[in-house]
Amino acid sequence: MPATPVPLVIDTDPGVDDLLAIILALGSPEVSLEAITLSFGNTTLDYAYANIQRIAHALKVTAKEGALNNTVLAERVEHGTHGKPIRVAMGASKPLGGRMFTASYFHGRDGMSGVSFLPGNPFPCAESSALFGSAPDPMPADELLLDILKQHPPGTVRIAAVAPLTNLALAFLKDPVTFRRVGMISVMGGALDLPGNTSPVAEFNFFADPWAAKVLLEDAVKEGGYLPISLFPLDVTTLHTLPYSKLVRDEHDALYQKSTLVRLISHFLRKPRAVTNSFAPPGTPFDAAKYDLFEAHDPLAIAHCIFASAPHLEWKTAFRVFLLETDGTRTRGFCVVDRRNHGTPIEGQNKAELEERNGAHDEHGIEDTKTAIAAQDVPGANVATTTPGAAWFAEMFLERLGMAT
Numbered sequence: 001m002p003a004t005p006v007p008l009v010i011d012t013d014p015g016v017d018d019l020l021a022i023i024l025a026l027g028s029p030e031v032s033l034e035a036i037t038l039s040f041g042n043t044t045l046d047y048a049y050a051n052i053q054r055i056a057h058a059l060k061v062t063a064k065e066g067a068l069n070n071t072v073l074a075e076r077v078e079h080g081t082h083g084k085p086i087r088v089a090m091g092a093s094k095p096l097g098g099r100m101f102t103a104s105y106f107h108g109r110d111g112m113s114g115v116s117f118l119p120g121n122p123f124p125c126a127e128s129s130a131l132f133g134s135a136p137d138p139m140p141a142d143e144l145l146l147d148i149l150k151q152h153p154p155g156t157v158r159i160a161a162v163a164p165l166t167n168l169a170l171a172f173l174k175d176p177v178t179f180r181r182v183g184m185i186s187v188m189g190g191a192l193d194l195p196g197n198t199s200p201v202a203e204f205n206f207f208a209d210p211w212a213a214k215v216l217l218e219d220a221v222k223e224g225g226y227l228p229i230s231l232f233p234l235d236v237t238t239l240h241t242l243p244y245s246k247l248v249r250d251e252h253d254a255l256y257q258k259s260t261l262v263r264l265i266s267h268f269l270r271k272p273r274a275v276t277n278s279f280a281p282p283g284t285p286f287d288a289a290k291y292d293l294f295e296a297h298d299p300l301a302i303a304h305c306i307f308a309s310a311p312h313l314e315w316k317t318a319f320r321v322f323l324l325e326t327d328g329t330r331t332r333g334f335c336v337v338d339r340r341n342h343g344t345p346i347e348g349q350n351k352a353e354l355e356e357r358n359g360a361h362d363e364h365g366i367e368d369t370k371t372a373i374a375a376q377d378v379p380g381a382n383v384a385t386t387t388p389g390a391a392w393f394a395e396m397f398l399e400r401l402g403m404a405t
Contacts, residue, residue, distance in 0.1 A: 005032040007152050008305055009145060011091075012298070013041025013163035014051045015103070015111050016268050020247075020401065021162060021302040022055065023261075026131075027073035027400040028306045031158070034148050035087040036132075037141035039163040041208050042103045043111030045093045049136060051111050052088055053125035056132045058264045067259035069402030077131050085133035091141025092166035095209035097326065103204050106275050113271035115264065123264045142170035146178045155183040160305045162188045162298035164205050169212035172220060172227075182228060184308060188301040189213060190233040190335045192320060192383065199333070203234050206324065207333030214324040218379040230308075230317055231381040232301045233335070240300045240387070241293040242394040244273045247403065255405060262403065269294070299397055300387070307388070316386035321348040321378050348378045 008031040012018045025033050038048045059068070059077045068074040080086055094100040110116040115123050128134035137144055145167065149157055159182055161168055172179040189205040190213070196202040206213050220227050248266045249256035256262050273292070280291040307313050325334040338348045387393065398404045 005030060007032050007034045007148070007157045009035045009037060009148055009157065009159045010302065011037045011039065011159060011161045011163050011167050013039045013043065014048055015042030015107050016113065016272055017296065017298040018042065018162055019051060019055050020265070021298040023073070024299050024302050024397060024400050025306065026076050027070040029072045030306050032081055033086050034081065035089060035144055037089045037091050037144055037167050039091045039141065039167050040093050040100060040102065041163045041205065042107040043109070044102060045090060047110045047116070049088065049090060050116065050125050052132055054112065054115070054123055056129040057124055057126035058261045059131060060126060060129055062259050062261040065258065065260060070400060073402065080130045085130060087137045087144060088132050089137040089139055089141040089144040092170065095164060095166055096169060096211035098211070098332070101208055103198070106272055108271045112268040115268050123267070141167040142174055145171040146175050149178050149181045154181040157182055158184040158186070158305045160186050160302045162301050164209035165189065165212040165216055166209045169215040172215060176224060180224065180227070184305065185227060185229045186232060186301040186304040187229055188232045188237060188298050190231060192233050192235055192322060192335050192337055194234050194238070197234060201331050202333030206335065210324045210326045210333045214326055217324060217381055221377045221379055225377070229381050230304060231383045232304065233383060236384045236387065237297040237300050238295050240296045240390050240393045242296065242397065244269065244292050244294050246398060247294055248273060255403065296393065296397065300393065303393060303396070313388040314386055315384070315388070317382035318385045319380055320383045321380040323348060323379050348380060
């Protein structure tokens, strides 16, 4: 392992791709997973915690089977982090405002394609493990986030935010000074130039709690400046795919027969695979190369936290101006991108509201309109535009999961 792995917190709503992303982090020597903070989202909070313990059991059994094809992962399954179980904290059970929704339409009611309800319970929850202990942390998620930030030097902790942003928003609102000690926040959320995946305009994490996203991407800017957020919207995550056949193994496959973890993964990806396959156009031959693809939304954000400092890998972002829609009946969670190109002073602003706030200007002409309007910090974020590539990602991902064969 590197001499000083980067401290990492994963804020998550596990969820099938979340669980794979957590295994990716556990199998990566570049980072030290300090805590997992849980949120509602893909499923409810009770199932979210159960899913963490279900993965813990599968990893523990697979280690005993000698089938964890990743020595870093095997070491952490046996000893945890720093010789102790990784802290797992219960967080938000609902958004900051509005109605609570889950993504059971994709992940299943339990977040694992109904694995919880299989006859005979072949994939039980761990009652106790060296990896995640036996009970949730006594601190709630927002307080645990702040506690870890206090324990480490400013600028060193990275947060992978792959759930609705409620826990992070609550932590920021509770103690913005401590929260700003964070070194990097890799956020999976939003859709800027693509349709949404939950509504026609909204990606699920931003749809589930747009109020929390607004706190971090808009309100925080007005209250101390931009947070160190790198945003991974659907625009970039949907480009990072791998065939489901690499993850969902046939029962005759040697790795399936050898590894409890591989059998669990193969089961919990069944519903997402069926949903994804249903997007293929009817009445034409099914093209597996086009439609039988796992989109690695959350794992890509985790990969950024792991490899952002790797000198041989290229990650690039570009600042994008947008606002979060919170009130829209049909557009909740919509990233309202400013495409007007009317100049920096009004970028991301409503002209009528600016005029109302600042008073009337330049009544006899338009020569000084731009300079008359008071410029403000523009709402938006640094959005990922370049990654090391889909091929690199797929190879790395399968290797770290121990499923490269």
